[in-house]
Amino acid sequence: MTKEVEAVHEQAVEYSAKDYTDPPPAPLIDFEELTKWSLYRAAIAEFIATLLFLYITILTVIGYKHQADVKAGGDICGGVGLLGIAWAFGGMIFVLVYCTAGISGGHINPAVTFGLFLARKVSLIRAILYMVAQCLGAICGVGFVKAFQSAYYNRYGGGVNVMAGGHTKGVGLAAEIIGTFVLVYVVFSATDPKRSARDSHVPVLAPLPIGFAVFMVHLATIPITGTGINPARSFGAAVIFNGDKAWDEHWIFWVGPFIGAFIAAVYHQYILRAGAIKALGSFRSNA
Numbered sequence: 001m002t003k004e005v006e007a008v009h010e011q012a013v014e015y016s017a018k019d020y021t022d023p024p025p026a027p028l029i030d031f032e033e034l035t036k037w038s039l040y041r042a043a044i045a046e047f048i049a050t051l052l053f054l055y056i057t058i059l060t061v062i063g064y065k066h067q068a069d070v071k072a073g074g075d076i077c078g079g080v081g082l083l084g085i086a087w088a089f090g091g092m093i094f095v096l097v098y099c100t101a102g103i104s105g106g107h108i109n110p111a112v113t114f115g116l117f118l119a120r121k122v123s124l125i126r127a128i129l130y131m132v133a134q135c136l137g138a139i140c141g142v143g144f145v146k147a148f149q150s151a152y153y154n155r156y157g158g159g160v161n162v163m164a165g166g167h168t169k170g171v172g173l174a175a176e177i178i179g180t181f182v183l184v185y186v187v188f189s190a191t192d193p194k195r196s197a198r199d200s201h202v203p204v205l206a207p208l209p210i211g212f213a214v215f216m217v218h219l220a221t222i223p224i225t226g227t228g229i230n231p232a233r234s235f236g237a238a239v240i241f242n243g244d245k246a247w248d249e250h251w252i253f254w255v256g257p258f259i260g261a262f263i264a265a266v267y268h269q270y271i272l273r274a275g276a277i278k279a280l281g282s283f284r285s286n287a
Helices: 002-016 030-033 038-065 081-100 110-118 124-148 169-189 207-225 233-241 243-247 252-272 275-286
Strands: none
Touching: 002 081, 030 124, 038 081, 038 124, 081 207, 110 124, 110 169, 110 233, 110 252, 124 233, 169 252, 207 252, 233 243, 233 252
């Protein structure tokens, strides 16, 4: 009988043990990273991915506006419509995250990088390098659009994020905060190591929910801000178009996404994953 109890106890301990591995937190500043080719390879991947993202999506936006322009002989119901634009953004994120996840993590968005930095998934050096690469890639991507579609680029606003009529800047800021929260929250959830646990039962291809999150947020906020939720996307379009209205409201598309990413990181790490409670428990156990 005693042996049976011991066997049951050992089996319970075996099944209660954590069957997934949380990676150690990234160092805040790791100068050794600067000597590794993998860092620069990842930055190049972020640059190219963001370039391709902006090239395809801004071309889609401008193409739709031209096809729907009645004054230019278009059909008001022509083109891909807002649904098609949302699919272009979400689909490109799905494809590009799938392609670059194994190299750079597939951020393609300074807000995502910022959120992962706050959660100690990347170091400060890597985060800064990624953000610079993303912004440069966005500028080059929109630059290609202007070069290839110069006849329509300025006429149709260059794909710049601006507030739609009838909405205040406060509403736009709130839309960007909530939209980015949704995106970064999905990024954390889709890449959570706990998904490999025995009892999670949620097999997932991470790029798929991330792409769908971008798609759904665009459906909701295109009529408000044109949907930023990605400071590099907004910055690249604003730099190439260089219009007064674009710069007057540009702060919304940095402040909103960074606040949304901050809230998502705190929510996932310290509430869903109970990071604060674990840290407190560890402190008490060492006391």
